[in-house]
Amino acid sequence: MTDHMHAFCMQSGYPTIASALAAMAQGRVTAADMLEACLTRITALNGTLHAVHHLDAAGARASRDAGALAGIPWGIKDNFDVAGLPCSANSRLRAGRIAAKDAPIVSILRQTGAPLIGKLATWEYGTGTGAEHFDLPNPPARNPWDTARFTGGSSTGAGVAVATGMTLFAIGSDTTGSVRLPAAATGCCGVLMTPGVLPMAGGLPNTYSMDRPGPITWTAEDAAIVLDAMLGTQLRAAGSAGAKGLRVAVVRDPGPGLPAAQAELAAAFEAGLGVLSRLGARITDAKLPWPASTCLDAARVIGAAESASIHEEELRKSPELMGAALRDKLFAGMGISAVDYLAAQRLRRAFTEAMERFWDAHDVVLCFGTLHLPPRLGVEPESSNYTMETMLTPASLAGLPALVQCTGFSDGGLPLHWQIMTRQGNEAAMFRTAMAFEGATDWHSRRPT
Amino acid sequence: MIPPQYAARAAELAKGISAIAARLPRDWPKEHPPANPACEASTVSAKTGEQKYG
Numbered sequence: 001m002t003d004h005m006h007a008f009c010m011q012s013g014y015p016t017i018a019s020a021l022a023a024m025a026q027g028r029v030t031a032a033d034m035l036e037a038c039l040t041r042i043t044a045l046n047g048t049l050h051a052v053h054h055l056d057a058a059g060a061r062a063s064r065d066a067g068a069l070a071g072i073p074w075g076i077k078d079n080f081d082v083a084g085l086p087c088s089a090n091s092r093l094r095a096g097r098i099a100a101k102d103a104p105i106v107s108i109l110r111q112t113g114a115p116l117i118g119k120l121a122t123w124e125y126g127t128g129t130g131a132e133h134f135d136l137p138n139p140p141a142r143n144p145w146d147t148a149r150f151t152g153g154s155s156t157g158a159g160v161a162v163a164t165g166m167t168l169f170a171i172g173s174d175t176t177g178s179v180r181l182p183a184a185a186t187g188c189c190g191v192l193m194t195p196g197v198l199p200m201a202g203g204l205p206n207t208y209s210m211d212r213p214g215p216i217t218w219t220a221e222d223a224a225i226v227l228d229a230m231l232g233t234q235l236r237a238a239g240s241a242g243a244k245g246l247r248v249a250v251v252r253d254p255g256p257g258l259p260a261a262q263a264e265l266a267a268a269f270e271a272g273l274g275v276l277s278r279l280g281a282r283i284t285d286a287k288l289p290w291p292a293s294t295c296l297d298a299a300r301v302i303g304a305a306e307s308a309s310i311h312e313e314e315l316r317k318s319p320e321l322m323g324a325a326l327r328d329k330l331f332a333g334m335g336i337s338a339v340d341y342l343a344a345q346r347l348r349r350a351f352t353e354a355m356e357r358f359w360d361a362h363d364v365v366l367c368f369g370t371l372h373l374p375p376r377l378g379v380e381p382e383s384s385n386y387t388m389e390t391m392l393t394p395a396s397l398a399g400l401p402a403l404v405q406c407t408g409f410s411d412g413g414l415p416l417h418w419q420i421m422t423r424q425g426n427e428a429a430m431f432r433t434a435m436a437f438e439g440a441t442d443w444h445s446r447r448p449t
Numbered sequence: 450m451i452p453p454q455y456a457a458r459a460a461e462l463a464k465g466i467s468a469i470a471a472r473l474p475r476d477w478p479k480e481h482p483p484a485n486p487a488c489e490a491s492t493v494s495a496k497t498g499e500q501k502y503g
Binding site for chain 2: 290331332334340346349
């Protein structure tokens with residue numbers, strides 16, 4: 001990001017992590033200033049947007065003030081343990097549960113000095129069907145670009161918190177889109193790393209085999225800063241290398257049974273390709289080994305079956321305490337035969353192996369995330385279609401790094417997006433693509449009002 | 450196993466997901482195995498069996 005953009009972000013009152021760190025290094029603001037600004041925003045906005053489930057202002061103020069992310073307030077989805085705070089996962093089944101210790105990802109972030117402001121909104125147990133039934137303990141989070149619209153889920157508070165400056169980053173979890181959909185719906189950047197790089201332990205599981213935690217930030221550069229601080233990587237530096245020479249495979253067709261992307265998403269996608277092309281990326285049309293629609297079918301079978309296994313006892317004993325979306329997903333999962341589950345896992349192995357060969361010719365894939373604009377909250381089938389009709393599941397099945405970023409805005413002022421995927425361990429190429437696009441465009445100067 | 454008041458809904462949902470599963474390709478060589486569903490970052494300690502969430 002340019003110095004001019006850093007200055008803009010600070011002056012606008014919506015600092016990025018990069019601009020905030022620069023301002024603190026220059027002594028223009030303090031870590032305490034940054035935290036109090038975020039807490040003030042939460043006080044002002046959360047009654048409408050419902051992004052924060054459990055605020056811990058005292059804990060944030062007591063945070064150590066040294067480290068790579070000192071003064072950078074953050075929040076975490078309410079399905080991860082934070083010692084001494086509720087971990088309700090927005091479920092009546094977990095009312096009154098207080099975590100005894102921090103999840104490993106929380107411990108890692110505490111070492112960076114970043115103050116944790118509390119727990120962010122989630123669908124029940126971080127899962128569901130895409131439908132909103134208004135039947136959970138907390139009211140649903142609202143999209144700050146249009147409060148009648150969905151925030152993306154299941155990390156429903158993460159994108160809202162970041163887009164509105166309640167926090168400067170958030171940690172969510174993603175099985176088939178729960179970090180990437182909120183990023184898409186709120187104009188943020190959502191990132192999945194190679195599986196196992198960020199620890200999912202200490203997070204309530206949605207599935208056994210597809211869950212991954214991931215950061216949500218305002219920019220790709222900010223995501224790189226957070227990951228570098230957590231992991232000791234050099235993604236910010238690697239991402240600054242530009243897009244020249246990157247082999248970009250473009251996949252537009254989601255496959256049979258899924259609609260084409262909505263027109264405004266498609267137009268922004270093509271405009272973004274033009275930007276990357278002018279920056280020197282080598283762009284070619286490509287097809288995935290199996291279409292996204294087939295990956296979606298397999299992910300739905302695997303996800304529902306594994307969720308049903310995880311929650312079987314609760315479903316048997318206390319289905320009336322569950323929200324309808326979770327209960328419906330689990331009932332579907334209970335109806336999957338072992339042979340069908342294994343058919344999906346056989347496809348998964350074949351797809352994963354084929355993708356390994358795919359990367360011989362390509363560095364990154366550019367495709368859509370969801371195929372829709374953020375839908376009206378609770379309006380069906382809009383709401384479910386937003387979550388279910390996506391191109392997010394190839395990365396879920398094959399364990400690919402993936403990044404969703406903003407590519408512009410619709411005529412109605414809603415964020416547009418695309419998704420970048422790469423092979424395992426090649427996150428640098430993903431960040432080169434995203435940061436090059438970000439540096440050549442100014443979408444990030446716009447914030448919800 | 451499914452409480453009777455939910456049986457009809459559960460049957461409807463099971464039918465829907467079975468239709469999705471029926472679309473999956475099945476023409477694999479017999480020796481082609483499934484992916485290993487073991488989670489990369491398990492929520493259960495492999496060493497102690499301790500469940501790592503509260």
